[in-house]
Amino acid sequence: MKRILLGAALIAAATTAQAADVMKMAVTTSFNNSGLAEVLLPEILKDLDLEVQLLVVGTGQAIKLGEAGDVDAILVHSRPAEDAYLAGGYGTHRTEIMYNDFVFIGPSDDPAGIKGDDSAVAALQDIASAEAAFVSRGDDSGTHKKELELWTEAGLDAAGFGDWYNAVGAGMGAALNTAAGMNAYILSDRASWLNFGNKADLALLYSGDPVLFNQYAYLPVNPEKHPHVQSELVDKLEAWLVSDRAKTLIDGYQINGEQLFVFNAGVN
Amino acid sequence: MSALLPLVAQGAMSRRGGRVLVGPVDLRLDGPGITVLIGPNGAGKTSLLSLLHGTARLSSGSITWACPLDEARHAQAFVFQRPVMLRRSVIENIAYPLRIRKVPRREALARAETAARRVGLGEMLNRYAPLLSGGEQQKLALARALITEPQVLFLDEPCASLDGRAMREIESILTAARASGTRLVLSTHDMGQARRLADDVLFLLRGRLHDSGPATTFFTRPETPQARAFLQGDIVE
Amino acid sequence: MVDIWNGMTQAVWLMLTLDPELVEISLRSLRVTLSALLVACTIALPLAALLAVRRFRWRRGIIALLNALMGLPPVVVGLVVYVILSRSGPLGVLGLLFTPTAMIVAQTVIIVPLIASVAHQSIRELWAEYHDLLISMNVSETQKIRTLLWDSRRALLTAALAGFGRAIGEVGAIMIVGGNIDHATRVLTTAIALETGKGDFGLALALGFVLIALAVAVNLSIHWLGRTERGDRW
Ligand SMILES: Nc1ncnc2c1ncn2[C@@H]1O[C@H](COP(=O)(O)OP(=O)(O)OP(=O)(O)O)[C@@H](O)[C@H]1O
Ligand SMILES: [Mg+2]
Numbered sequence: 001m002k003r004i005l006l007g008a009a010l011i012a013a014a015t016t017a018q019a020a021d022v023m024k025m026a027v028t029t030s031f032n033n034s035g036l037a038e039v040l041l042p043e044i045l046k047d048l049d050l051e052v053q054l055l056v057v058g059t060g061q062a063i064k065l066g067e068a069g070d071v072d073a074i075l076v077h078s079r080p081a082e083d084a085y086l087a088g089g090y091g092t093h094r095t096e097i098m099y100n101d102f103v104f105i106g107p108s109d110d111p112a113g114i115k116g117d118d119s120a121v122a123a124l125q126d127i128a129s130a131e132a133a134f135v136s137r138g139d140d141s142g143t144h145k146k147e148l149e150l151w152t153e154a155g156l157d158a159a160g161f162g163d164w165y166n167a168v169g170a171g172m173g174a175a176l177n178t179a180a181g182m183n184a185y186i187l188s189d190r191a192s193w194l195n196f197g198n199k200a201d202l203a204l205l206y207s208g209d210p211v212l213f214n215q216y217a218y219l220p221v222n223p224e225k226h227p228h229v230q231s232e233l234v235d236k237l238e239a240w241l242v243s244d245r246a247k248t249l250i251d252g253y254q255i256n257g258e259q260l261f262v263f264n265a266g267v268n
Numbered sequence: 269m270s271a272l273l274p275l276v277a278q279g280a281m282s283r284r285g286g287r288v289l290v291g292p293v294d295l296r297l298d299g300p301g302i303t304v305l306i307g308p309n310g311a312g313k314t315s316l317l318s319l320l321h322g323t324a325r326l327s328s329g330s331i332t333w334a335c336p337l338d339e340a341r342h343a344q345a346f347v348f349q350r351p352v353m354l355r356r357s358v359i360e361n362i363a364y365p366l367r368i369r370k371v372p373r374r375e376a377l378a379r380a381e382t383a384a385r386r387v388g389l390g391e392m393l394n395r396y397a398p399l400l401s402g403g404e405q406q407k408l409a410l411a412r413a414l415i416t417e418p419q420v421l422f423l424d425e426p427c428a429s430l431d432g433r434a435m436r437e438i439e440s441i442l443t444a445a446r447a448s449g450t451r452l453v454l455s456t457h458d459m460g461q462a463r464r465l466a467d468d469v470l471f472l473l474r475g476r477l478h479d480s481g482p483a484t485t486f487f488t489r490p491e492t493p494q495a496r497a498f499l500q501g502d503i504v505e
Numbered sequence: 506m507v508d509i510w511n512g513m514t515q516a517v518w519l520m521l522t523l524d525p526e527l528v529e530i531s532l533r534s535l536r537v538t539l540s541a542l543l544v545a546c547t548i549a550l551p552l553a554a555l556l557a558v559r560r561f562r563w564r565r566g567i568i569a570l571l572n573a574l575m576g577l578p579p580v581v582v583g584l585v586v587y588v589i590l591s592r593s594g595p596l597g598v599l600g601l602l603f604t605p606t607a608m609i610v611a612q613t614v615i616i617v618p619l620i621a622s623v624a625h626q627s628i629r630e631l632w633a634e635y636h637d638l639l640i641s642m643n644v645s646e647t648q649k650i651r652t653l654l655w656d657s658r659r660a661l662l663t664a665a666l667a668g669f670g671r672a673i674g675e676v677g678a679i680m681i682v683g684g685n686i687d688h689a690t691r692v693l694t695t696a697i698a699l700e701t702g703k704g705d706f707g708l709a710l711a712l713g714f715v716l717i718a719l720a721v722a723v724n725l726s727i728h729w730l731g732r733t734e735r736g737d738r739w
Contacts, residue, residue, distance in 0.1 A: 024603060024686075029702075033702075033703060041687075051688070053603070053684075053686040053687075053688075053689045054686060054687060055603060055684040055685075055686060056684075056685065056699075057684075067593075068591050068592050068593040069592035069593060069597075070591050070592050070593075070602050070603065071603075171702050172702075173701070173702030173703045173704055174701070174702050176704060177701070177702075177704055180704075195703065196703065196704045197703060197704040197705045197706070197707075198704035198705075198706065199704075226592060228592070228598075228600065
């Protein structure tokens with residue numbers, strides 16, 4: 001019996017391929033769900049002969065992975081968390097790469113009437129006063145942090161909300177699934193929404209307020225803290241990410257004819 | 269290999285949970301020959317055999333072989349009242365004691381085949397042993413015990429479920445073993461068999477060695493009234 | 506909402522065309538789980554036999570522990586393995602986190618108690634049957650263990666199958682320690698979780714059907730092998 005198992009294991013082992021250089025990068029769920037990674041990674045492999053292995057997690061966990069040295073770099077979008085990370089000496093620096101935006105999704109008949117509101121804050125106030133069902137990520141992700149920030153700006157306290165406010169503690173896709181099932185409002189990044197396959201009766205109701213812009217930054221892990229980090233590869237990848245080649249690919253990425261990301265490396 | 273015998277038991281006793289299963293027993297076994305152990309059910313025959321063989325714990329007294337115990341254990345074999353079949357084929361069951369002794373597989377199987385033929389199992393070498401009939405299992409157990417050519421062989425009612433012809437075959441194997449120098453200690457309820465095979469007789473009653481002696485004198489002139497009654501087929505309490 | 510039919514046709518299509526990604530993920534699933542099974546069996550089976558044969562001080566305690574560990578939540582195993590293998594953990598220098606090896610470790614930890622417990626049950630029964638004979642033959646401990654393992658191989662195969670089933674369908678632990686990295690640590694279960702997260706139920710279902718088919722196929726083939734090995738002997 002063992003011989004059979006061993007044989008099968010060897011066959012399986014023989015079929016796995018290897019790239020020249022390999023590095024690990026933690027990215028957020030929303031970035032991965034956008035599908036942009038599937039465009040960029042093959043190009044990186046082609047240009048740099050570098051396989052970038054993505055760990056798809058929430059911003060909170062991405063930061064932790066960087067702190068522990070379990071990845072070589074992180075690509076996240078939560079400014080306060082990034083600043084704390086740098087202040088702790090876990091990262092060498094922060095490089096802005098691109099931004100996308102958050103959008104409000106809700107039942108297509110819009111019971112809270114947020115369509116046509118003049119700011120994100122006004123939209124949230126409408127939802128709260130209508131006590132319309134709302135799904136929150138509730139997982140300490142960048143999107144979740146953004147949502148809490150907006151509630152605070154609207155002068156409301158999410159902790160005191162009633163039954164209509166549902167913190168699901170899940171990734172963007174799972175949270176969208178929940179919202180679709182409950183026919184509820186939800187804050188999502190545009191990319192996840194466009195790529196989401198189970199839209200049911202949901203529709204994009206509000207977007208465009210500059211506070212909803214979502215800046216992605218690349219933060220290498222500090223080799224002084226974690227000597228095993230592959231700094232050379234990390235630098236190579238960073239140079240590629242801010243290059244014109246990346247700009248063309250990022251700006252040119254579209255879903256259903258809509259541009260998702262705006263390249264802004266080196267602008268600030 | 270050095271000689272095992274004589275085997276000397278002095279005040280040997282086996283106790284289990286405060287109950288005496290057998291003993292105290294004094295006896296001495298020497299030279300080739302067949303010792304037959306008789307006595308009513310529950311008299312302690314099985315217990316005495318396993319005590320001598322060394323698989324039951326000795327509670328008091330002593331049992332000594334002429335050589336170190338380790339060697340002695342290797343030069344004996346035991347055929348159980350209820351045969352234990354390994355979940356293997358007949359031939360692999362018989363070859364097992366040889367394989368344990370690191371005999372090469374091919375040779376072990378060849379010798380096992382010969383042994384199987386001797387007990388009349390030649391036609392069922394590759395049958396699954398646990399599915400054999402009771403009698404076939406006893407034959408297998410005997411072949412398996414004899415294959416290592418033990419100096420001392422214990423047999424606990426080896427012919428209990430055999431038909432007349434099989435019994436005759438087995439008895440001839442046993443006498444052949446005696447002729448080649450093996451000491452056999454055998455328990456039986458079959459007085460005919462006891463008379464045919466015995467050189468010496470041990471009569472057990474309620475765990476004690478009640479009567480014993482050379483077969484010739486024991487069967488013709490038993491010393492105790494209980495032994496006399498038992499030989500006549502009366503019920504002995 | 507869920508289009509099962511759509512999922513099924515997609516699954517059939519993916520399997521018929523031997524979709525390279527599907528093949529890669531399936532092979533990796535098999536590789537990880539079979540490796541874990543191999544390691545787990547080499548630990549669990551001799552352990553089970555030893556527990557049956559030898560009386561030592563902690564025997565009862567270990568058996569009770571194994572039974573308790575059988576119900577170990579995989580997620581917790583994943584978490585513990587993660588903490589140990591993380592760069593900032595005790596075995597961090599090995600750099601094993603987020604590799605297939607880490608997944609093998611986690612799966613091994615999960616199925617060792619299961620295989621050992623199930624195996625111990627049947628080996629103990631066999632030992633009760635063989636005890637007098639093997640003691641009488643003055644068989645050494647190693648020989649006892651070998652005899653018991655060999656003669657209960659059918660039951661052990663069942664134990665291994667139970668372990669395989671648990672390992673191949675497990676998602677919580679390997680998601681944590683493997684990280685579900687595309688082309689590196691993505692296996693069937695984590696891919697299903699991912700596709701469900703994207704709301705892509707069709708592909709998720711397709712992967713699910715492949716997983717079921719794989720589990721059934723491995724079970725059948727092992728049973729079949731077990732039978733031919735026995736042949737027409739009995
Ligand atoms: N392991 C044990 N624990 C307790 N009592 C036992 C044990 N083994 C045997 N006995 C008892 O010891 C006594 C002697 O048993 P033993 O098997 O030696 O008898 P026996 O002479 O072989 O009988 P039979 O002719 O029925 O085979 C019996 O009363 C039996 O019930
Ligand atoms: Mg008896």
